[in-house]
Amino acid sequence: MKIALAQMNSGIDPKENARQLSSLIAQAAAGDAAIIFTPEMTGLVDRDRSRAARNISTEADDMVLLTARSEARKAGIWVQLGSLAVKASNNLEEKWVNRSYLISPDGEIIARYDKIHLFDVDLGPDESSRESSAYAGGHNAVVAPVSDATLGLSICYDLRFPGLYEALTDAGADILSVPAAFTVPTGRAHWEILLRARAIEAGAFVVAAAQYGQHEDGRSTYGHSIVVDPWGEILLDMGEGNGLGFCELDLRKVQETRSRIPAVANRKKFKMPVKMT
Template sequence: MILAAANTFRAGLVQLRSGRAIARNMEMAEALIRRAAAEGAVYVQTPENTSIMELETDRLLSAIDTEGKSEPLRQLQALAKELGIWLHVGSLAMKLPSGKVANRSYLITPQGEIAARYDKLHMFDVDLAGGESYRESRNFDPGNKAVLADLPWGRLGLSICYDLRFPALYRALASAGADIIAVPAAFTKQTGEAHWRVLLRARAIETGAYVLAAAQGGLHENGRSTYGHSMIVSPWGEVLAEAGEDPQILLADIDLGLSAETRAKIPSLKHGREFEVEIGGAKLPPKREGS
């Protein structure tokens, strides 16, 4: 371990360009995870869709399995145990009893055990300029709960990609004690160029938490282009490290004392208030900031 203090650690992000071949994707992911660990990372995060990037329903369902039979998950659990690291798998596609798929994050302990699972809450259903169209809900069932987990250095809040556009989720995670927030992603190139950087910085500033976001980048076999630019952002909104578009690792030393200092300077998490919403004299049910 590079740093000695109890609330400091080295984080590593793995940027990928996953395709349709799971074995090839896993080979690249493993090589980069090993490199990050060799550089002193004790927490390593991979992006959304680590094992496969596939839009066609039949191709996706024929390539994946249920959690109990997932070879990529078993392989990553073994790797975390071998390297003695906390391995945060941004997401794997898992078959569900409903016939659809879960877009599921896994936090794996240095003993190779699953410490937390998180199913992506918000589905990316959108038509973009230029003819791009995505219907994530066609293949995936959304999750129904926010998830946090305790690392040796602090509390981690889990999210995935499109969740980034829903600030109430991040306020809820921070209010529940998260001083690190993960946003593994496969942001489209078009929306990423416009919004990725500013949204990550905004979530860090709003919550006073570190934001760690491993991303997919480049042109994929299925024809989709993702933005890349994996990023580590401080609680003050400073970009500590940023990748380009190609597969690579990103490293930064995280000092969670900075999260406590930032929240002491700007204690907005304590200042949320209940308020009414009025439209033309008619009042809607009371709301509370962050809910």
């Protein structure tokens, strides 16, 4: 399976982000990719939540989602839209959700995944994040078929919680998508290590499309969109800059690797530990 990864520098204007996405999908299709993966918050990167609120809408009205569906249909390509900030009609708290989409080559939404683990952290005296103050967390792990593969969905901070990826591979995932907008300090320290660990543990491909660079809202993201094979080898690292990268996935490697190291098959359920006093 030939895939494409979009490394983006999304800004505060969804119209401009939609324009860039349209071009990237067309380029991916022209390069014979079966599917394109885009980063977390493809449609809007804006930490000014008052300003962002003016650009966040429901699925039915989201121009970036509408663009992705239209371009997927036009190009005949799968689109794994890393995530969008959208209003959830069933959210009684009136919070947004950080939602990932899988869109088929006929433009239909095949799967939705709402980010489960929200990033609430202090990174230093001048930088903190409270994703949960504006976003509601999801509750369900999601897998979906893509051509001859099964795709497991996750988003950014989920990467630090291996239990989610155990659930995805238990449900049959052989490709794990990790769209992200990693900060520069945590990206340098942990990004590659965690992605390779998740691939090795799962015996699966990991595809991580990322945001990169200095954004209009003042934040900086790490980039280095990566594809890791089931043995933990890096097949693609896009480094710095923005654009499109291509990679071939040999899906036979999933079963080959799981036969050599049958960690998925050998997993055992166990009781919580007894605390000795």
